[in-house]
Amino acid sequence: MFAVSNLAYQIVRILGAIYLFYLGIRLLFQREKPALQDSTWETPSARGSLRWFIRGLLTNLLNPKVGVFYVTFLPQFIPSHVNVIGFSVLLALIHDVEGVLWFAALIFVTQPIARWLRHPRTTTVLNRITGGVFIFFGARLALERKS
Numbered sequence: 001m002f003a004v005s006n007l008a009y010q011i012v013r014i015l016g017a018i019y020l021f022y023l024g025i026r027l028l029f030q031r032e033k034p035a036l037q038d039s040t041w042e043t044p045s046a047r048g049s050l051r052w053f054i055r056g057l058l059t060n061l062l063n064p065k066v067g068v069f070y071v072t073f074l075p076q077f078i079p080s081h082v083n084v085i086g087f088s089v090l091l092a093l094i095h096d097v098e099g100v101l102w103f104a105a106l107i108f109v110t111q112p113i114a115r116w117l118r119h120p121r122t123t124t125v126l127n128r129i130t131g132g133v134f135i136f137f138g139a140r141l142a143l144e145r146k147s
Contacts, residue, residue: 013141020138027131030124 060066074091078084116122 013144017138017142020134020141024131024134024138027127027134030127 070088070092074088074095077091078087110117117126
């Protein structure tokens with residue numbers, strides 16, 4: 001679609017740059033709340049957990065990259081003599097298990113530095129660095145010329 005319509009490409013490019021600027025500026029000027037002490041952390045409520053689950057589910061279901069990945073990348077690994085749907089589901093499940101293992105490893109590795117990451121000064125520095133990176137990529141995207 002974007003190869004055909006230069007206008008559509010330009011609109012998506014500019015909107016993406018504006019969004020990156022917005023995110024970057026928000027992160028640069030965000031004020032941090034004092035970190036909670038470990039003893040004050042409460043277990044999440046069922047309603048809060050459900051809300052976050054639904055938010056994550058919708059984010060993944062509405063993310064076109066996931067569908068594009070499964071439609072373009074996985075078919076090359078499906079042998080010609082097997083049930084395409086069954087083997088596709090198997091490959092998707094393998095991908096899901098790998099994702100769960102990866103995130104479990106990240107949680108395991110970052111747990112020792114969790115207190116440092118929750119510190120307001122650390123959060124502020126990381127937010128400012130991330131905000132600067134977003135603004136840089138937004139500017140790069142805005143100034144990009146289609147070849």
